[in-house]
Amino acid sequence: MGYNLPELKAVADNLNGLLGQAVPLSEAKDAPSWDELGCTYASLCINDKNQEVAAILADLPAAIALAGRMLMLPQGALDEHAAAPKLDESMLDALSEIFNNLTKALNRVAGNPHIRSAAARQTSDVAPSASWLGEVKARRDFVTPGVGAVASGRLVVVAR
């Protein structure tokens, strides 16, 4: 039986609860390759048998938008992050916690095995040991809106 991915509402509600404000997510119709998304971050989701069964990913704009909200950064600071090629340590730490919290949305899907998330890392660092990310069985893409210098971004959940 395959791993089931959460619906848009479950993901949006989870983020709203964590970040304390509405995150206007929408579901994307397309599914660009990781290379097309550029710098992305991933947390592998591991079941109780220590098997990787899913992953949560975000491209840089989505990561900045979400982690920035978690850290309650002003727009000016978000704009500065948007000009950087990758997340700094505090933003990456915040993104890890956002992904960790999103595991609740995955765990709440009926029939799914319990999972926990590993710390978020750049997908390019994760991919060599998780080659299945290149050929996932299911994928759901969500769009985070652009604000200021932070472009519209992608939050993606995938099942192995």
Added chain:
Amino acid sequence: MKVLLVDDSRTIRTMLKRTFRQAGLDGIEFFEAGNGKEGVAAVDAHKPDLILSDWNMPEMNGLEFLKEVRASGYKTPFGFVTTEEGVQHKAAARTCGADFFVEKPVTAEALGAALAPFMAKS
């Protein structure tokens, strides 16, 4: 009152301290650890009055940390602050001596309610 916060996320530890203040819990001396192993050392070093721990952490997870704390004879009130919602997780933690749970994301109201019995005793 001395409170030990154990979480591999510095962001969460910072947010927890802020949530303590939002809950009106002032005058607290905080100590921090990034995993259970560091938590054990911090318990020995600081003898906290209360421990709040994450569940999923590298090196030593929260349940293993709790077991170590109890095996060392500490009866310090111990609560989990976690995304884990499973009944089995909570049952295992209770069996090992956990006193309470606070679900992430932590609100001031939930934290205040969970800690009220222990703050009154301190």
